[in-house]
Amino acid sequence: xPFDHVTIAVFGASGDLAKKMTYPAIYSLVANGMLDxxxxxxVGTARSSYEGSEFQDKIKKxxxxxxxxxxxxxxxxxxxxxxxxxxYEDTESYSKLDAAIRKLEPEGKKSLRLFxxxxxxxxxxxxSGNIKKKCWPEGQTNRLIxxxxxxxxxxxxxxxxxxxxxxxxxxxxxxxxxxxxxxTVKTILPLRFGGNPHLSSTWSREHVxxxxxxxxxxxxxxxxxxxxxxxGMIRDVMQNHLMxxxxxxxxxxxxxxxxxxxxxxKLKFISDCKPIVPEDVLVAQYEASKSDKEKKAYKxxxxxxxxxxxxxFATAVMYVNNERWxxxxxxxxxxxxxxxxxxxxxxxxxxxxxxxxxxxxxSTFTVRDHPxxxxxxxxxxxxxxxxxxxxxAPLVVDFDHASPSASVKASYVxxxxxxxxxxxxxxxxTWFIPRAEAEAGWRVWDKAISxxxxxxxxxxxxxxxxxxxxxxxxxxxxxxxxFET
Ligand code: BG6
Numbered sequence: 001x002p003f004d005h006v007t008i009a010v011f012g013a014s015g016d017l018a019k020k021m022t023y024p025a026i027y028s029l030v031a032n033g034m035l036d037x038x039x040x041x042x043v044g045t046a047r048s049s050y051e052g053s054e055f056q057d058k059i060k061k062x063x064x065x066x067x068x069x070x071x072x073x074x075x076x077x078x079x080x081x082x083x084x085x086x087x088y089e090d091t092e093s094y095s096k097l098d099a100a101i102r103k104l105e106p107e108g109k110k111s112l113r114l115f116x117x118x119x120x121x122x123x124x125x126x127x128s129g130n131i132k133k134k135c136w137p138e139g140q141t142n143r144l145i146x147x148x149x150x151x152x153x154x155x156x157x158x159x160x161x162x163x164x165x166x167x168x169x170x171x172x173x174x175x176x177x178x179x180x181x182x183x184t185v186k187t188i189l190p191l192r193f194g195g196n197p198h199l200s201s202t203w204s205r206e207h208v209x210x211x212x213x214x215x216x217x218x219x220x221x222x223x224x225x226x227x228x229x230x231x232g233m234i235r236d237v238m239q240n241h242l243m244x245x246x247x248x249x250x251x252x253x254x255x256x257x258x259x260x261x262x263x264x265x266k267l268k269f270i271s272d273c274k275p276i277v278p279e280d281v282l283v284a285q286y287e288a289s290k291s292d293k294e295k296k297a298y299k300x301x302x303x304x305x306x307x308x309x310x311x312x313f314a315t316a317v318m319y320v321n322n323e324r325w326x327x328x329x330x331x332x333x334x335x336x337x338x339x340x341x342x343x344x345x346x347x348x349x350x351x352x353x354x355x356x357x358x359x360x361x362x363s364t365f366t367v368r369d370h371p372x373x374x375x376x377x378x379x380x381x382x383x384x385x386x387x388x389x390x391x392x393a394p395l396v397v398d399f400d401h402a403s404p405s406a407s408v409k410a411s412y413v414x415x416x417x418x419x420x421x422x423x424x425x426x427x428x429x430t431w432f433i434p435r436a437e438a439e440a441g442w443r444v445w446d447k448a449i450s451x452x453x454x455x456x457x458x459x460x461x462x463x464x465x466x467x468x469x470x471x472x473x474x475x476x477x478x479x480x481x482x483f484e485t
Pocket of ligand 1: 217236237241343
């Protein structure tokens with residue numbers, strides 16, 4: 001690393017994201033020798049107060065000891081401290097935080113301060129403004145990781161950009177989308193451009209009838225009502241995480257793998273995406289399970305308004321106005337409180353016009369993140385044995401269950417957050433989102449959101465497969481796409 005010392009300041013350190021994601025990710029970097037525990041401090045901060053070792057004990061609960069770790073959990077915890085803020089707008093609190101960090105930084109050495117803000121969007125302007133005012137020493141490197149949601153629409157995203165621009169240079173900002181830290185998302189590039197002619201030459205409207213993305217979660221929005229009710233499913237995962245996956249799947253080859261060239265190719269694709277119209281969006285909300293009393297309706301959550309129309313499930317059909325994809329529906333589907341947890345993108349191939357075997361099931365190619373990390377290409381082949389029956393058989397690469405010695409799996413598999421925090425420390429912007437992209441992404445989704453927000457959502461049962469109306473909706477728009485299992 002180009003630094004003698006790194007301080008990571010975690011805002012929102014009392015919250016769930018910090019305990020479940022941020023701290024475990026930083027510990028794993030240490031345990032795997034990516035960061036030297038003796039050159040690192042993690043300063044948590046939030047409005048809660050903790051006595052004695054209460055904060056460290058809380059963080060510890062989220063960590064798992066690793067065999068052959070380069071540093072133990074107690075080594076790591078000894079480098080973690082906590083500063084409580086009176087309020088996010090209270091400038092004095094930031095002076096206190098700055099003094100606490102200063103004490104940890106070795107004098108005359110090259111230090112990095114990395115600020116990670118995992119807080120509700122309403123606190124963001126105050127926090128970033130005060131960080132800049134009080135905790136951003138000149139003459140050393142300081143960086144800020146900006147979590148989603150990046151605004152609520154194009155106008156608020158632009159406003160947020162203006163605010164950030166007045167305080168920080170673009171180089172100092174790392175707009176994070178944890179899907180860009182996932183192998184299953186980044187792998188789209190080598191799959192398409194890494195010497196697989198059977199994929200690269202068929203990756204277009206000539207051969208593809210539809211692209212689908214299917215994101216399902218077995219759990220609902222329990223306990224997150226305050227945030228979720230304001231943002232809903234489209235803003236929570238579709239406009240950002242799922243869109244990032246689609247952008248890599250759809251974009252033209254970048255000129256090189258440099259951050260600038262990748263960002264340019266991504267932005268070009270986003271500007272070719274037609275804004276999704278409300279008529280091509282179906283929204284739904286889950287009701288209580290009929291068989292399991294624990295699985296309550298979305299609206300039964302105390303933090304949710306009784307008359308909430310927030311979508312916990314949505315299916316949207318997007319079209320892309322370019323040579324490669326004109327006319328191909330991109331069906332983007334995401335739902336909470338369903339029968340399983342799944343996240344995958346699939347290319348659905350056309351049946352060749354003059355097929356000798358017209359009944360053969362057209363081939364599909366799927367990249368999956370949940371329930372396992374895998375790639376699956378289905379092939380039409382002759383059933384082995386008597387007769388001439390044609391069957392569809394999968395060719396599978398299962399990364400999760402691959403043997404540890406298999407070349408498809410490195411011995412160290414960092415989580416998405418781990419990867420991205422490390423890249424922010426090394427100063428690599430490739431898998432972060434530049435300003436123009438963060439704003440342009442909303443242009444595709446704004447109408448879809450504003451045009452469906454006041455619509456009464458269809459109902460579906462917690463633990464089921466989604467609203468029954470989806471079948472007809474898809475039939476009219478992407479007739480050979482269906483999701484029922
Ligand atoms: C988060 C959303 O950003 O992503 C959650 O706020 C969602 O609602 C999560 O559950 C999904 O991430 P992953 O990596 O589990 O697919």
